[in-house]
Amino acid sequence: MRKPLLETRGLQKSYDVRRRNGVFGKRAKLRAVDDVSLSVSSGETLGVVGESGCGKSTVAKLVLGLIRPSAGEVIFEGEPLTSQRSEIWRQQRRRMQMVYQDPQSALDPRIEVGRQVCEPLDILRKGDPAERKARAHAMFQAVGLPRTCIDKLPQELSGGQRQRVVLARALVMEPSLLVCDEPVSALDVSIQAQVINLLMDIQDQLGIGYLFISHDLRVVRQIAHRVVVMYLGRIVEEGSPDELFRAPAHPYTQALVSAVPQLSKGLGRRIVLQGDPPSPIEAPSGCAFHPRCHVASDLCRHARPDLVVREDGRKVACHFPE
Amino acid sequence: MLRTEREAPIQDCSTAPLLSVRDLSVGFSSPIGHVQALQGFNLDLKVGESVGIVGESGSGKSVTWLGLLGLLPSARVEGSARMNGVDLIGLRERKLAAWRGKRIAMIFQDPTSSLNPVHRIGAQISEGLILHRGLSVAAARSEAKRLLDRVHVADASQKLDSYPHELSGGMNQRVMIAIALASGPDLLVADEPTTALDVTIQGQIIELLKEIRRDTGMALVTISHDLGVIAELADRVLVMYAGRQVEEAPAERILKSAGHPYTKGLLAAVPQITGARQRLTAIPGQAPELGQMPPGCAFAPRCTYKEQICDASVPMSVKIYQHPWAACHRATVDHSLQNLCA
Numbered sequence: 001m002r003k004p005l006l007e008t009r010g011l012q013k014s015y016d017v018r019r020r021n022g023v024f025g026k027r028a029k030l031r032a033v034d035d036v037s038l039s040v041s042s043g044e045t046l047g048v049v050g051e052s053g054c055g056k057s058t059v060a061k062l063v064l065g066l067i068r069p070s071a072g073e074v075i076f077e078g079e080p081l082t083s084q085r086s087e088i089w090r091q092q093r094r095r096m097q098m099v100y101q102d103p104q105s106a107l108d109p110r111i112e113v114g115r116q117v118c119e120p121l122d123i124l125r126k127g128d129p130a131e132r133k134a135r136a137h138a139m140f141q142a143v144g145l146p147r148t149c150i151d152k153l154p155q156e157l158s159g160g161q162r163q164r165v166v167l168a169r170a171l172v173m174e175p176s177l178l179v180c181d182e183p184v185s186a187l188d189v190s191i192q193a194q195v196i197n198l199l200m201d202i203q204d205q206l207g208i209g210y211l212f213i214s215h216d217l218r219v220v221r222q223i224a225h226r227v228v229v230m231y232l233g234r235i236v237e238e239g240s241p242d243e244l245f246r247a248p249a250h251p252y253t254q255a256l257v258s259a260v261p262q263l264s265k266g267l268g269r270r271i272v273l274q275g276d277p278p279s280p281i282e283a284p285s286g287c288a289f290h291p292r293c294h295v296a297s298d299l300c301r302h303a304r305p306d307l308v309v310r311e312d313g314r315k316v317a318c319h320f321p322e
Numbered sequence: 323m324l325r326t327e328r329e330a331p332i333q334d335c336s337t338a339p340l341l342s343v344r345d346l347s348v349g350f351s352s353p354i355g356h357v358q359a360l361q362g363f364n365l366d367l368k369v370g371e372s373v374g375i376v377g378e379s380g381s382g383k384s385v386t387w388l389g390l391l392g393l394l395p396s397a398r399v400e401g402s403a404r405m406n407g408v409d410l411i412g413l414r415e416r417k418l419a420a421w422r423g424k425r426i427a428m429i430f431q432d433p434t435s436s437l438n439p440v441h442r443i444g445a446q447i448s449e450g451l452i453l454h455r456g457l458s459v460a461a462a463r464s465e466a467k468r469l470l471d472r473v474h475v476a477d478a479s480q481k482l483d484s485y486p487h488e489l490s491g492g493m494n495q496r497v498m499i500a501i502a503l504a505s506g507p508d509l510l511v512a513d514e515p516t517t518a519l520d521v522t523i524q525g526q527i528i529e530l531l532k533e534i535r536r537d538t539g540m541a542l543v544t545i546s547h548d549l550g551v552i553a554e555l556a557d558r559v560l561v562m563y564a565g566r567q568v569e570e571a572p573a574e575r576i577l578k579s580a581g582h583p584y585t586k587g588l589l590a591a592v593p594q595i596t597g598a599r600q601r602l603t604a605i606p607g608q609a610p611e612l613g614q615m616p617p618g619c620a621f622a623p624r625c626t627y628k629e630q631i632c633d634a635s636v637p638m639s640v641k642i643y644q645h646p647w648a649a650c651h652r653a654t655v656d657h658s659l660q661n662l663c664a
Contacts, residue, residue, distance in 0.1 A: 051520035188378035193591035193604035222593035259525030261550025273522045276490040
């Protein structure tokens with residue numbers, strides 16, 4: 001097997017919080033991310049799915065080194081990710097770029113988009129100004145933006161075009177890893193398809209690895225080579241998208257898949273989960289999913305299942321997988 | 323699927339429509355001049371019927387209902403919308419307020435910002451009960467509890483004293499639905515009711531809306547950009563593009579064989595959770611800006627079936643094979659559109 005581009009080992013992030021009653025509340029630990037190990041190879045897309053509060057965006061921040069893990073480590077291009085603000089970290093960060101959900105707030109409203117794409121090159125003083133401009137123009141072409149857009153301000157562009165600008169700005173640094181946190185969630189359906197296709201084309205051409213975070217299972221299935229399902233800070237299932245969504249093994253994945261609105265009626269019954277995901281401050285004992293699980297038993301209340309690899313390569317953290 | 327295989331309608335739909343909208347238009351004045359956000363909207367909504375309205379941002383799907391209910395004070399709303407012999411358009415605000423919330427209720431995308439953050443849930447549900455049904459404060463409170471039970475909020479009596487920020491998004495959307503149900507409306511307009519919610523919570527709300535419709539027999543209009551949500555909730559689908567209706571069809575048929583090229587494009591652009599994975603067919607380009615509508619069919623610049631006539635005039639709604647209607651020139655020019663799109 002090739003050496004992975006990105007690897008995380010036993011990644012953990014907890015925050016000290018106070019339970020209710022403001023500053024007088026009892027101290028508690030909020031485990032946002034708990035024992036997450038994953039890997040992304042060059043040219044591969046790892047999809048991360050889960051609901052709000054499952055820790056998927058925290059994983060993104062940890063991978064980028066924007067926050068420090070409480071335990072575990074991130075290994076990028078064979079080297080451990082070093083502490084922030086160090087020169088090595090700055091070198092590493094150039095090779096990992098990110099794209100967020102809302103392109104409007106990711107761009108400076110008062111600077112022409114062409115200059116914003118050029119800015120990372122200006123900061124690093126790569127080449128002379130003419131070269132930088134030429135590279136920015138080439139990037140515009142690569143993401144399918146017309147040249148006329150270069151001198152426009154973000155608000156003069158549509159949502160889809162703005163997301164293309166964000167993508168161009170990330171790609172101009174020639175990253176080897178792109179962390180995408182809900183990159184198409186704010187876009188209309190027809191535009192969403194354009195951006196998904198564009199992301200896949202760019203990966204084919206440049207061999208970039210994607211860490212692709214989304215709550216939309218359909219989008220993740222379309223773009224990912226491997227999928228990780230998270231619940232309350234932990235990975236509950238991992239596998240290939242076709243197999244994982246066709247025959248989910250973990251009861252939570254089953255409920256997630258069955259909850260996706262279907263275009264054709266009557267495709268299987270929906271497993272309606274009761275209640276909301278519990279708070280990560282008061283995570284349930286044993287398997288965190290047991291209060292909402294339809295196959296939970298006494299064992300699940302007491303013992304936390306480990307993530308084990310099955311014969312077919314699927315990883316599942318459940319006492320009674322299907 | 324044959325018509326006979328569909329779920330039986332809840333009530334007899336052969337009677338006069340509950341709501342009859344004719345030639346509704348909504349315009350705004352903007353720095354670039356007068357822009358038309360909605361044009362020529364027609365709809366006959368039967369008692370107990372469930373209609374889905376699908377379209378992208380700026381297609382006019384929300385503006386239709388906001389305009390109809392007088393919730394756009396700065397807009398110019400024209401046309402008619404008759405309910406029980408009363409035209410809601412041009413009705414004075416005080417009279418309209420009696421309709422709004424009582425006969426027609428509306429819920430929105432973001433429940434947390436629709437609720438008042440400084441009032442308790444119980445007081446917010448009671449408000450409508452006292453206003454529209456004339457209940458006493460005590461009676462309104464017990465009715466509010468019953469409504470919360472109705473939308474399956476656990477510990478209803480305790481939740482009455484909660485503030486919106488203490489509840490989750492899904493729970494707040496249930497509260498919004500309880501408020502909407504308070505006056506026993508004939509029509510519930512749900513504007514992107516599940517968009518801001520997580521997948522499993524979205525499933526819960528869809529099931530709840532289905533159940534309430536089944537039990538109360540109220541009509542439901544679901545506005546969404548998600549064809550999947552529409553397919554689950556609606557019997558009949560209206561597709562909107564750039565401020566006009568472009569197609570109407572029974573839900574199960576529009577999904578199998580769309581008549582209008584835009585609908586066809588929308589369906590192809592959605593990734594699926596089952597079946598073989600293939601490259602998405604994106605619709606090229608983007609929807610036109612409100613002030614810069616193309617002269618003919620608004621979809622023509624993005625349409626793969628475009629012909630000369632498409633730039634010449636706005637297509638009329640015509641009946642096409644197997645569909646109630648679609649607004650497309652190719653349907654009139656070329657009778658084989660059904661083959662084209664099959």
